[in-house]
Amino acid sequence: MDQYIWLIPLGFVIGAGGTLIGAGGGFILMPVLLLLYPSESAEFITSISLAVVFFNTLSGSGAYALMKRIDYKSALLFSAATIPGAILGALTTVFIPRRLFNGIFGIFLMATSIFLFLRPSSGYGKKKSLPKHWLTRNLVEADGTSHTFSFNPVLGVSSGWD
Template sequence: MVGFLLSLLGLFAGFLGALVGVGGGVIVVPILILLFDLNAERAVGTSLLMIVFTALSATFAYVRQKRIDWKVGLVAATTTVPGAVIGGFATKYVPSRFLSIILGVTVFFIAAAMLRRSYRTGKAATVVARGPQARKGVWARRIVDSTGKVFEYDAKIYSGLVFLFLGGLASGFLGIGGGLIVVPIFVAMVGLSIHIAVATSMLTMIFTSIAGVSTHILLGNVLVDYAAPLVVGILIGAQLGARTAKQLRSTGLERVFAVAVLLIGIVLIIRQLMGI
């Protein structure tokens, strides 16, 4: 019965994670603590093992859709990976409540800004200045997906590296995929379309979550008997989420993401302030 419930949890987390690029850990970690009576460290470590498979499954789906910006995703991983390792070891020394509150407040305001911009402009934010306006550190990018849709933008990857490091830090410390921070940075700072941002974040998340879970394995925080049924659900849910994301318009997907993250930020803050 426990295994079945964990599989259902994985299915839901994988669907949401692939749909909006958040990995699903932000749902799984609180539930593992509240309903399955795991301590925070083991919930975080077990969640990260699950997220490895979320990211792998969703990335395979997005490869078929041809919506991954490989250059941006791999460069982003060079900062999220060390962040995840540091975050993993920090679970031994730093109270997670403090960082959870900071993360909750941060993602709340990021999501609110994305939601406001989406309704104000009527379209997802992208950077369209190209050619002569391009400058050092700005990459002119052109991606054609499997349906023939063209995404053109100037990627300002270096402007977001510090914040991407924080995304990796949050991943290793809190057992989330890092997409809560990475996707908004890809959209608002780097200049990716929301569709490309979600797909690319999954590529980055593969490396981030592997680094984080490796650290937690060394610390003895990963429970394979809990992770296995979660992964079964994840592999199905992530495929469904990626396919659903393909059907949504950029505006709709950005709003879905913003609302989801807004609610997650509120839950994180309330949980920590109430001590639950």
């Protein structure tokens, strides 16, 4: 158990950084754990990462709730797909050998990175017509700041990860 105690400050640092950029930090923590614990199973490493991301998300959500920065309707929509996906992923890792898991995870991270670098600019601040089936939401924070945003619920639900 003592060999894992250092995960507490690591989780705190990754959680703080991940919450600042709007992510849980799993994309940082997983490679670290995979490199430092080569003999541990994929499901063990994944469970640690999911636990850290859960607590990071919980603490970040609490702070954002106080500032009224959460669109609860959108959050419920994304959660409807995220929770079953997390359960399915956790059950699936039991059947995937560690070497195969490492390769799949590495390819997934590289593909995500390439997508983020190559996708077109979002055109922040530009008014444009939205494609069909996109939802537009408005959120007013505790300080009165208003935010309007749009998303495709099908793409948002199917591509959510951390």
